[in-house]
Structure formats: C-alpha cells, structure tokens
Amino acid sequence: MALKTTEVEAKGGRSRHRSLGLSDEQALRIYEVMRLARAVDERMWLINRQGRAPFVISCQGQEGAQVGTAAALRPGYDWVAPYYRDAGVILWFGMTARDQMLSFFARREDPNSAGRQMPGHFGSRRLHIVTGGSPVATQLLHAAGVALASKQRKEDAVTAVYFGEGSASQGDTHEAMNFAGIHKLAVVFVCENNGYAISVPQSHQMAIQNVADRAAGYGFPGVVVDGNDVLACYEVTRQAVERARRGDGPTLIEVKTYRFTAHSSDDDDKRYRKAEEVASWRQKDPIHRYATYLRDAGTLTDPVEEEITERVTRQVDEATEYAEQAPDPTPDDLTTFVYKEEPQA
Amino acid sequence: MALKTTEVEAKGGRSRHRSLGLSDEQALRIYEVMRLARAVDERMWLINRQGRAPFVISCQGQEGAQVGTAAALRPGYDWVAPYYRDAGVILWFGMTARDQMLSFFARREDPNSAGRQMPGHFGSRRLHIVTGGSPVATQLLHAAGVALASKQRKEDAVTAVYFGEGSASQGDTHEAMNFAGIHKLAVVFVCENNGYAISVPQSHQMAIQNVADRAAGYGFPGVVVDGNDVLACYEVTRQAVERARRGDGPTLIEVKTYRFTAHSSDDDDKRYRKAEEVASWRQKDPIHRYATYLRDAGTLTDPVEEEITERVTRQVDEATEYAEQAPDPTPDDLTTFVYKEEPQA
Amino acid sequence: MAVKTVLEAIREGMDEEMARDPSVFLIGEDVGNRGGVFLATDGLYKKYGELRVIDSPLAESCIVGVAIGAAVNGMRPIAEIQFADFIAPAMNQIIEEAARFCYRTAGDFNLPMVIRAPWGGGVHGALYHSQSIEATFAHIPGLKVVAPGTPADAKGLLKAAIRDPDPVLYLEHKRTYRLVKGEVPDGDRVVPIGKADVKREGKDLSLIAYGLMLTYCLEVAEKLAAEGVSAEVLDLRTIKPIDQAAIVATARKTGKVLVVHEDNRFAGIAAEVMAIIMENAFDSLDAPVMRFTGPDVPAMPFNHILEEAFMPSVEKILVKAKELAAS
Amino acid sequence: MAVKTVLEAIREGMDEEMARDPSVFLIGEDVGNRGGVFLATDGLYKKYGELRVIDSPLAESCIVGVAIGAAVNGMRPIAEIQFADFIAPAMNQIIEEAARFCYRTAGDFNLPMVIRAPWGGGVHGALYHSQSIEATFAHIPGLKVVAPGTPADAKGLLKAAIRDPDPVLYLEHKRTYRLVKGEVPDGDRVVPIGKADVKREGKDLSLIAYGLMLTYCLEVAEKLAAEGVSAEVLDLRTIKPIDQAAIVATARKTGKVLVVHEDNRFAGIAAEVMAIIMENAFDSLDAPVMRFTGPDVPAMPFNHILEEAFMPSVEKILVKAKELAAS
Ligand SMILES: Cc1ncc(C[n+]2csc(CCOP(=O)(O)OP(=O)(O)O)c2C)c(N)n1
Ligand SMILES: Cc1ncc(C[n+]2csc(CCOP(=O)(O)OP(=O)(O)O)c2C)c(N)n1
C-alpha cells in the first residue's frame, strides 16, 4: 500500500517538508489541523454516546488524506467541494471547531445549514466551500461547473473535489471526469479510498485495484498516494494544482486510506470488518506517523507539542460549551429560504 | 483508422473468411443481411421523402459493424440489446424486412411495439432482442441484468449490447461496465463510434481517441476494430463471445464507423459535417469492401450477386407493399398494456 | 397468528418468497453481509448466498437497470434503494424504462420486479433521510405504488408485489419499522394491490391516510371518539392504482373528508383524492374536503424543533379533524 | 411591436439576455454549431463563441450538474435539455441538488439558473418526444416551473427566469414553436414569475390551461361564444409557485371550472387546481370542477391515430366544456 510514499521519503528524508517548500510553521500548521479534526471528531463521539446528540460521521483515519491535499490549495481563492468526512479539508479552509459543533448540535447559528442538515454536510460561500447534500457524487459535477466558470472568466482558481471510492461507482463521477477532461478544467479529483462503501468492500465495488487507473479514460493523469503519509498527499496535490492552474487540466488523485470508526454512529462495522484489520490500520495512523517524522526532523519538540495539544483541547472545549448552549432554530424558521426570492404571487 | 484490419487482412488473405471458420454460405449470408439492411433503409428514405411516412433513422454505413459483430452470436439463444441504428443486428437475429416496414409505417402488426414507438425502437422477447426506448445508454444496464440472470441460472448465454460513442458519455454506461466487470458477466459491449452524437464531434464528447481505452478501468479488455472490415468485426467479437461464454467476463469492442445519412430524417447534417468528409467515408463503404473481398475470394460470383440482389429487392418490395396496406391500430388500442395485469381495483 | 413489527414482517415476506421461488433475488447497497442498514435483509445472505443476495456498487441507476434486465431474462428481482431520498439517480431507469416496457411493446415484455424504498420522516434523518416520494412515482403511468401501514399489510402487499407481473414500488415507512406492531396471519397470505382498507368504521367524518399517518389517524379517531365524534379511517395501502371506489364510498358515507400525508402538499396524493371526490361525490359533501400534509419545504430539517414543525402529528391532525367535524 | 413565433421569441430572449449580461451562458446537446435540434439557439454560437455556447457531451446529469456549479461561481447558466422526455437522468441533480441548495444552506447559496426543456405532444414524437413533465417537478419544493403559451409570455418569462435568483424550469411546448404566433412587445419586457393571466374574460364558466392547451382553450371559448356561452380563459403561465388568487378569483366569478392539460391525469396539475378551488371557493361552485387531461397511459404512441386518441383537442375540450355549461 505504501506506494508513492517510499520514493518521497527517500528524497527529502528528515527535512522532507522543507524540500517540499513547506516552512516549519506550515508543517506544524498541517499537524495542528489534523490534530484538531481528530479531536473534534472524538469529542462528537463522546457526546453522541452520552446521548446528547443524535449523529456523528467521522474523519478519523483520513486526516492525512484531507489536510495533506487541502494544504496545496489557496483557501478562499481556490474552491473545494468536500464530502461528509472532510473535516480536515474544511478546517483548513477556515471553518472552526465552533462551526463544527454548531452543526453537530444543529443550532441556528450553524454556518453550514442553520441546523437544517446533518453534521458533515459542509458549505460556506464565503470560504469557497461548495454546499454538500447527502446524495453522493453529485459534487463532482458541481466542481466541474465551478471550474468551468473560472475558465469562462479566465481566472486561475483551482477546484478540488473530494469523494469516497464507493461514490466512484456513480454515473455522475464518470460524467464529471469526462467533462473536466474535455474542457481541460482546473479540477483536482481527490478520491479517498478507504476500502469500503459502508459495508461493501472494494472488491464488490470495482474489478480493479486503483480507481486512479480510470483517469486514462478521460485523458488526464491519475496518481495513487498513501493517505497515511500526509506529505506525500501534499506533494502530489501540489503538482496537480500547479498543472490545473497552468490550464493543463484535471488530475485524479486516489488516496489509499482507512476509516477508524464505523461508517457513522448508526453503523456497526463489526458486521463487516475484522477487529484485526481495523487495528492494523490504526498502527499506521497518519497523525502519529507525521508526528514521528516532525520529531525526527526536529520540528516538533515537546513544548511545541504541548502548546498544540493545549490549543486544540481549548478550542474543542470552548466550541462544545458554546454550541451546546447556543439557541435552536424556532418553528418559524421551517419555512424560510425555500427560495432566495419569494415570488410575490 | 484502419487499425486492426490490416493485420487481420494480412493473415487469411483471399480465404480469410474460411480461416475465421466461416463457410462460403455463412460469408454470403453476412453479405446478404448487410445488403438487406441497406436496402430497407434506402427504401425508407425514399418513402419518407415522398411524404408517405414521417420518420427514418438509419443504419447506412454501419452495416459492417452491426452484422459482423452479430454474426458471432447465437440468435435466439444469446441476447442482444441493440440501439436504434442496429437494423443489421436485428435482421441477423431474425427480424424481417416486413417487420421493419410494419414499424416504419407504425402498423398494428408491428412486432416491436404495435405502432407505438418510432422506427428503430426494436424489441422481441421471442427473438431475444431486448426492447429499446429512446433514452440512450439505459440498455447497457439492461444487458448487464440479462447476463446476471444467465449467470444466476448457470447458463452460458452471452448478451451483446450496442450503443453509440455519444451514449458512452452517460452515467449508465459507466455503471453497466463497472457492474459487468465486478461479476465477470457474459456481456459484449459494442460501441459503434461514428464520430458524432448528432452534431457533436467526438472531440467535444471525450478527451481520448478510443472509447475502448476505458475498459481497463473496469477490469476487462477493450479492442478497437475497423467497422468497414466486416470480417475483422466478426473476428474480435467471436473472441469476445468465447471469452464471455467461458465465464471470463466482458469485453468492450469499439467499432470505428460512420453514418452516411443525417442523424435522422429530422436532421440536416450539412450544418455540422463537410460533404468531403461524408464522401471520403462512402469510399470505404463496408458493403462494397466486403463485396470486393468476396469476389477476390471467388465466393461472390456474378450469378450469386444477381440472386442476392433479386432476393433483397423482392423482400423490400413485398415488405413495403404489405406494410403500407396493413391496418393501423384503433383508438381503443391506446389504453391497453399500461400494465401486463390490470389490478382489479 | 403472532405479533410482529413492520420490519419483521417485511423480512419474513422476502424470506418466504425467496424460499418459494428460486427466481426471486435481492440486489442493493449493503443488503448482503450487513443485512441492510435497517437489517431488513438480515440473515438472507447467509441463507441464500451471494448469487441471490447481491451487494451492488453504490449506484442506484445500476441497481434498477440491472433488475430490469434480470426481469427480462426470467428473474424476479427485489431492488432495494437504501433510502427513498436516493432513488433519484434511478429515476430514468424507473420512469422511462421500467414503467414503459410493457406499454411500449404492447405487452410483449413485462417486468416482474419490486423496488423497495424506506421512506418518511420522524427519524432525525434530516433533508435526505426523511423524504416522501409517492406522488412523484404515482403520477407515472405503468408503475404500481404501495405504502402499507401495518405489519400484516406490509407482508401481504410485499408478497403481492413480488408475484406481480409489473414493476411495483414498495414503500416502507422507516418510522413504522419498529414502532408499529401487529398481528400477522400465519401462512401464505397475499394482500391484493389496488384495494384500500377501512381500518376503522365511522359515520361523522373520514380520515384518509397511508404509511405512518395511518397509525396517527387511528389515534386521532380514538381521541375523537372520546369526544363523541365517530371517525372512519380509510387506509389507502395502494397509492397507484388507487382504490377510487373505496374513497368515493367513505366520502359519500360521512360527507366530510380529511386527507393526511407527510409528503409535500402541492400536487400531492391528497390533491388527487380531493379531485376524485370532487368528480364523484360532490353532492354528498357536507363540507369541503380538507388536507393536512407536510408543508412545501424540502423535507425535514435535522434540528428536532424544525423536524417536529414539519411532521404531521396526532395533535395537529386532531385540531384539523375537529375543525372539519365542526364545519 | 412585431408578430413572432414562440421559437423566435425564445431565441430573441436568450440573445438579448446574453448580450446584456456576460454571466449568462448556454450549455446543452447540439446547442452550438447545430443551433439546437429545433434551432432555438441558432446563431448564438457564432455570436457568443464556444465559452458561452457549450455543446455538452450526451449526458443530462452533466448538463445540469455543471450548470449548478457554474451558478455557484457567479454565472447564470441556461441548461438545455434536448427533449423534456430526457430530463430524467438529471433528476437527481435537479430535485435533490438544485432545488435544495438554498434551503439546505438557509440562503447562503442560491442558484440563478434556467433549465429549458421542450415538452408536449402532437408532433409525431411518440413515447419519448411528447411527454409532459410539469407535475413531476412542480411537486418539488425549491423549484419554479413556468410554461408559457404565447410568444410574448415566452420571451417575458424567459427573461424573468434568467434573472431569477433561483432555479427555474422553463417549459417550451414543441407544438407551439411555429404554430403559435403573436405580438411581442419591443424592448426589455419581463413577465413576472408567479402571475397567471386572464387571456379572455367571461362569466359563465372558466377554462384553466397553459402551454399548447391555452391556444386550444381560446378556440373553445370562441366556439362557445358562438353558442352564447361566455367562457373565461385563465392562462396559468407559471405552474409553481401557482397563482392561487387568480384561480380562486375565476372560480368565484363563474362558479364552473374546467381544468385542461395534456399531462397524465393522476396527481397532475389539474388535481392541485381542483384542490385549491375545493379549499377556497367551494361555496361559489355551481358544479363540480371538471378536468380534461391526457389519459393515464405512458405518453403518446407514434401511430397518428393513437396520438390523436391521446391528445386533447379543441373538439374534445369543447364537448367537456358544453357538458359543464349545461350542468
Ligand atoms: C446516491 C446515494 N446513495 C446512497 C447513499 C447512502 N450512503 C451514504 S454514504 C454511503 C457509502 C459511501 O461510500 P464511499 O463513497 O466509499 O465513502 P466513505 O463513506 O467510505 O468515505 C452510502 C451508500 C447516499 N448517501 N447517496
Ligand atoms: C438520454 C437522452 N438524451 C438525449 C437524446 C437525444 N438523442 C438521440 S440520439 C442522440 C445522439 C446519439 O449519439 P450516439 O450515441 O453517438 O449514437 P449515433 O446516433 O451517433 O449512432 C441524442 C443526443 C436521447 N435519445 N436520450
């Protein structure tokens, strides 16, 4: 599985992030956002298990895939169309722990949907995060459209779209890649392949090993990268982003990853995954692996680690406290914004 | 464009059809069905231009692709899911010139739809021709389902499904190939690539040269063949059919071909195709090319040619006469068969 | 005769039909090992194997399109759509293909297939796990649409759907899965498609409903009785072909009708029921027919206050029913 | 003020809006070089170039999904579906995405986009080039649906749709393209979405219609007048949000209403109009509201006898109208 990684680790070595053009600050920022995504998620499960909130859907295990790829984009200028696991992506793009907790508790102040959608249905026009619903794979076509608009206005913004390997089975995925290929749109397709669509293993979803192989059928490159190697994710995405910004068209990046939790708080993954399998992947936790690297590189020292832990915990505590107290919508809110503009009929 | 052909023509040479295991009779039968398909089509245009029937959609130019591939199947045992151009396929599978004229004139006796559908919407349970509607690409999933049923019953019937390269852009095409690949279904996907979806050239439909390249993304082989070389079409399809019957799974066959007529009698292809382009393809007419080969091979003599011409013309004349006289449906027929079984509510 | 939940009745119905007829098979997302996200197919994968319980790729058009092809070739597929809210990718295969196969071939082809879809709200499912889809599909000629509200009807109508020669959209209300329990006759009992059922006799007014709303309307009738109002409750059970005779009969009998559904109001099933009564029982009406439905907003929000604001409830229906009784 | 066909009015409307606003662009099958299969976009490709008139691949979900994304990023797409009958592959993008963007983000996102779809029968189009789709989409909250019947309304409503901040399904009746001619006011005239229009005043009964049926109903009214019956003709123009006030007003005025559409009957727009009248004008009714619609069979067969048997015609509507007048 450790495909591209090895090479990358070869070059660079202990100062690999610098050779990728990342300052120590940037490298640590990536680490902190991964930690924050994980911490918010863990807290949500805690609260859910205490019966204080009905639903969680997790990023745990996929933070490397998410933050590593998002870090190659320009938040607020570039666009992202994330899917429900992409806490790491939207935190990098400017959402906060508080925003997440507000949507977790479905409060009126939830910036994604004012408490209308389930947690994980991200969206913010201001932050250039395209709103997502529940139907999978639709966002790939939205991303192609966002990129088409950039091309029409001769802007060099890049649009990154995220989806699971299960969603790659949908017709929309095919139609989006085909369209982006034809028009050489500035889209980066990021497939987070965690091996399962809820309970359905990859072997029942496709007859191939790598979703990335399909890119050839659309006339653009496809690459496979180890999602537990956050710097490798950053490197391939940076190349894809540069290519897209140059006007050379899309890239399909398949990130091999794994979800540590059940599909959601409504799922029981013991029905379809072996405990050993989960355990073996937890061994490869992208956060621990990156922490080890940063320590070896001398970038992450104990005091810095403590600071980060302290900041992350404080954000999660404050966010939880704030959101749990925050007001709910009122029944009158039910009927607003069916349309942006109510016709005066 | 003459890709695979050349090689194939190399081996075999003047007795190529025999080296492919085709007797002279079979070789001539293929020729006659191509001629018949062409002749029926030409007659329909004549009648349409005289204002005696409202609509034609043509097989002209694609007869090699159609009959060459269909000839590798076992009519009545294997299944086909054709699209609207596939007169050559359904004639090979047992439909007659009369059947076609009955649907052309939308008569009650039309075996496809009793005059309910436009011409070209083929279907016959008895002949194992899956009914087709107008929405493109849906038939690829039907074919996968037909093949799934064969697999479930442990039967070795093969299902061939036909579609244009434009229809390859639909999500259903992706979903069908993916499903057939996963379950190693006995499906042969035949893409008749005539370079246009109505007016839209291939360059605006996909960023690649060969639709066949997409097969790799589904875990099965894709081949490109020259549609003007009917024996080449037969050869690659025979291989695909053998593979499918063995249980080794699907093949995607892309046949490079061209339509000689406008998209349909409602289209004006001068708006988007150069006369020279059409002319140059008419030079490569699969029927003439095959006739030349058969003459060189000594299989098609002048008397035989005359017999065939005579038979074909007679069938078309009789079919036209019969169908034009045949009764229309009555207004009462409008409301029948909304359901197979009307609930007694 | 034993008491079962709606979910148990559905699982049993599939199990019995699969045991009875080898051409019946299941295809859908997570229907195998996982037993379905609601466990409706729990145990069937082990019992019938991977050729008859197929975990499909995540693609609804594929699920339905493949089911169509299998039905063409002698099988009787049960296609599961994980949530009714995710049926839209299969819309082309359902409304343009499945619904029109028989008509477009003048009966040469017919499709014995069932599409099962868990629908409805009140389960904290938010916009995309709460939708009602009956009006959208009932409008399409060539489809049959059923929406049982009790365990007995759930099992009996499922058997009817599986044995029917035409495509049937079988709607199972998620909230009723475990909430609604009832006696289920033993043995092979089929409930005919196209027949509504008077679940409670009454003379002052009629409540017409289906799915979860049936349970609510029966409670409403109980409360009305306590106040001396005799309400008849008609369970449509089948949405298409609708039981016009039963609708007209109850309208003529009581002269006052309240139609209830969760689905959005505009051009919903209630409108059709009102039109049928307008055309066939106008002179027997003592008051205009009323409807109590979900509002015309896109399904239920996640927040519980908004969800409650959307969902029809016994209390809300009762208010409307009293208004009708008093009119 | 010049006389134009519906088709000319539509082409002109797009041309003027594209000239006026650089964010307006076209995407669809064969809309470029070919000028569309009906020539609705003829000349626009030459005039505005390939970045603003885009020949899409043959994939409707792609057409609509890409339009959604472009609308998110500041553009105002006009997505053309070649025939309304082929809109189903885009259903998921239209009803689950476009229709819900605004609601699910509480207004943070909105989609200024138009989906144009040629609809309706009487053109020898058979099952798949004749369908009516208004009821299916009007039932979905979040969408606006318009169906103009005259050149002036076609142009004015198209401009309104293009400038609207929400997704609008713009239905253009194929049979009216060249058949229906009329004065089109010069200059930038916008016809507001959501307003019906009394196309003919009358006092004895009301005919409510839209699209091609408007033209037929005006002829029917003419024939009725010859027999001394004064018929009012209300053109809905917008199907959703429907002009309830106008419907109730004409029902109250004449007390007798006939609703006409080509679309299948069951749970169609006529049923909703009847429900609205039932709820708001019951006491003013002199007779039950009637509907004359397409039958519940899957669209028009190809054979001309069957097509005529399906299509509502002036003669058939007239019979029904006289029945109503006499009741
Ligand atoms: C169109 C549609 N069908 C079904 C579902 C139900 N569903 C939600 S997530 C999911 C599995 C997604 O798998 P994948 O794309 O691999 O993402 P992952 O959850 O593994 O990250 C399914 C089937 C849905 N959301 N949308
Ligand atoms: C879903 C759908 N959209 C649009 C159409 C209209 N249409 C009919 S044929 C056609 C072009 C088909 O091109 P291709 O698949 O290459 O087949 P060809 O006609 O070239 O043989 C189009 C757009 C349709 N029939 N179905």
Ligand SMILES: [Mg+2]
């Ligand atoms: Mg996955």
Ligand SMILES: [Mg+2]
């Ligand atoms: Mg083509």
